[in-house]
Amino acid sequence: MKWLYRIESAARLADRVYEYWIHAPHVARHARAGQFLIVRLHEKGERIPLTISAARGDAVRVIFMTVGKTTEELATLQAGESIMDVAGPLGRPSEIDNYGTCCVVGGGVGIASTPLIAAELKRAGNHVIGIIGARSADLLILEDEMREICDELYITTDDGSRGVHGFASDVLKRLLEERTIDRVWIIGPAIMMKVTSAVTAPAGVKTYVSLNPIMVDGTGMCGSCRVSVGGETKFACVDGPEFDAHQVDFDNLMQRQRIYTSQEKTAFERFAE
Ligand code: FES
Missing domain, CATH: 3.40.50.80 (Nucleotide-binding domain of ferredoxin-NADP reductase (FNR) module)
Known part of the structure; x- marks a missing residue:
């Protein structure tokens, strides 16, 4: 494994839509609804935001559509491979309350x-x-x-x-x-x-x-x-x-x-x- 953030599982959910579970304990433990993370695949990669879709144990789930170079590149990665940076959780959480x-x-x-x-x-x-x-x-x-x-x-x-x-x-x-x-x-x-x-x-x-x-x-x-x-x-x-x-x-x-x-x-x- 080259980088810190291991891809625990990778699946294709629909045409051009992928689901990845990434081992990122600091994100998974603090992630709240509405927040996102920013990933960078390698030293030459651009930073892209991805919504946090779920968190379980030490892993966080992202679901993305391939819309350009970086998402296409991410979709080529398999379980067991890794990415360089996962920054997050970022953004303000959803305003959750008991509304009815x-x-x-x-x-x-x-x-x-x-x-x-x-x-x-x-x-x-x-x-x-x-x-x-x-x-x-x-x-x-x-x-x-x-x-x-x-x-x-x-x-x-x-x-x-x-x-x-x-x-x-x-x-x-x-x-x-x-x-x-x-x-x-x-x-x-x-x-x-x-x-x-x-x-x-x-x-x-x-x-x-x-x-x-x-x-x-x-x-x-x-x-x-x-x-x-x-x-x-x-x-x-x-x-x-x-x-x-x-x-x-x-x-x-x-x-x-x-x-x-x-x-x-x-x-x-x-x-x-
Ligand atoms: Fe740079 Fe928000 S992404 S200020």
Whole structure:
């Protein structure tokens, strides 16, 4: 083993989606819902943020989609291999309390964050409703785990291949019409969080989203993770990553996420050669 952080297990969950358990006692022992870590694979690797999806004993679970050079490279590593740096847990934990009825919504690979949030809400005494959605059934992850944690679980797929044919926002809208929901968490692609949180705004339900801007250091030093919340500039890595959804400027977030698209494409092409 070359580096300190051993990969205990590596599995492919869906097309381009991988689940890794990494031996990282300092992260695993302190990890709370909503937090993330930053990994660097080797001396020449870039730093990338990954959401903490679960913690067990001395190991932490990350679930990621291959979207560029570093995630593609990470996905080539096997159980028994190792990575150089695992920094974390980073970011502020989710604001868990006993609110009453809470809904945790995950879209696509964003579902990775939902079990930890749902489990902590459940432990705090809430009635927890899960809604997990994906483009199609084969991209749906962690269904069994969420079913075990949540009091109720709803599934949606864009193409109708599993569960409700439609979007998580459709189910959430119906639930809000039928009953009182006290808090909502939404984790997924920026556009999905924008659309889904627009459903809770008219009902005045406090809603948290976990923002995923470009990050470099993850400690508030570089400014690359700037987001606009309530007209103020915040750093997602230290002020978030969770923010009040109804205050977030999602268009600004999506624009900033695209800043390095051409450089990322070049880096990936070089890696793939
Ligand atoms: Fe550098 Fe947040 S990632 S300030």
